[in-house]
Amino acid sequence: MRSACVYAPPKWRKEVEVSDTIELQKIVGQVAAAYFSNSHVSPAEIPTVIGQIASSLGAVGAPAGQAEAESAEETKLTPAQIRRSIRPEALISFEDSKPYKTLRRHLAVRGLSPDDYRAKWGLPKDYPMVAPSYSEARSAMAKALGLGSRVSAQAQPAGAAAAAPKRQTKGRSPSPRGRKPRSATAAAASE
Numbered sequence: 001m002r003s004a005c006v007y008a009p010p011k012w013r014k015e016v017e018v019s020d021t022i023e024l025q026k027i028v029g030q031v032a033a034a035y036f037s038n039s040h041v042s043p044a045e046i047p048t049v050i051g052q053i054a055s056s057l058g059a060v061g062a063p064a065g066q067a068e069a070e071s072a073e074e075t076k077l078t079p080a081q082i083r084r085s086i087r088p089e090a091l092i093s094f095e096d097s098k099p100y101k102t103l104r105r106h107l108a109v110r111g112l113s114p115d116d117y118r119a120k121w122g123l124p125k126d127y128p129m130v131a132p133s134y135s136e137a138r139s140a141m142a143k144a145l146g147l148g149s150r151v152s153a154q155a156q157p158a159g160a161a162a163a164a165p166k167r168q169t170k171g172r173s174p175s176p177r178g179r180k181p182r183s184a185t186a187a188a189a190s191e
Contacts, residue, residue, distance in 0.1 A: 028054045045097075077122055088133045094121045101134040 031053050035041075041049055077094070085092040090099035093106055095117075100106050107117050114129050128135075142148060 024054070024057060027057055031057070082123060082127070086128065086132070088131070090131045090134075091128065101131045103129045 028050065032050050035049065035053070036046075085094065087099070090101055091103055092099055093103060095106070095110060095112075103117070104114065107114060112120070117123070118125060118127055130138075
């Protein structure tokens, strides 16, 4: 007669799981200490950072499909989170939760294009890559320099054209690009 055999995991397996957990906690502590020594983190953000470190280190040994499913769940942002990431003075990156005036260089360092970043985090296609105040400042500076205006000499008012005196040249017509005419001695020396 056969007896019913119930599978019981060996005792050493429980010991390994406990030691792995303790080892993971030690590693998380070391990584967190190194991160906090080089970064300014508010006390309210410390549990979040430690949780991210633990989940990242815990996913190292996990199968690829499981890690991808967990990261897909993390990337789902609410509309409120998206609105809060756009501040007048800076945009908050979802990659590292730091403020940036422009995200393009930050994303290029991480190997992402703006479209990849929007797709990764589920952002709308019109999500800005430049902070609103920084964009306004650049626009005002460009307008002050006269960039972007295609006002020809004919379209200028008559008073503005008369107010600007023309430079007299010695019987020669001015060059089309505004270059100084070559002197006779420079022309002779070059021949």
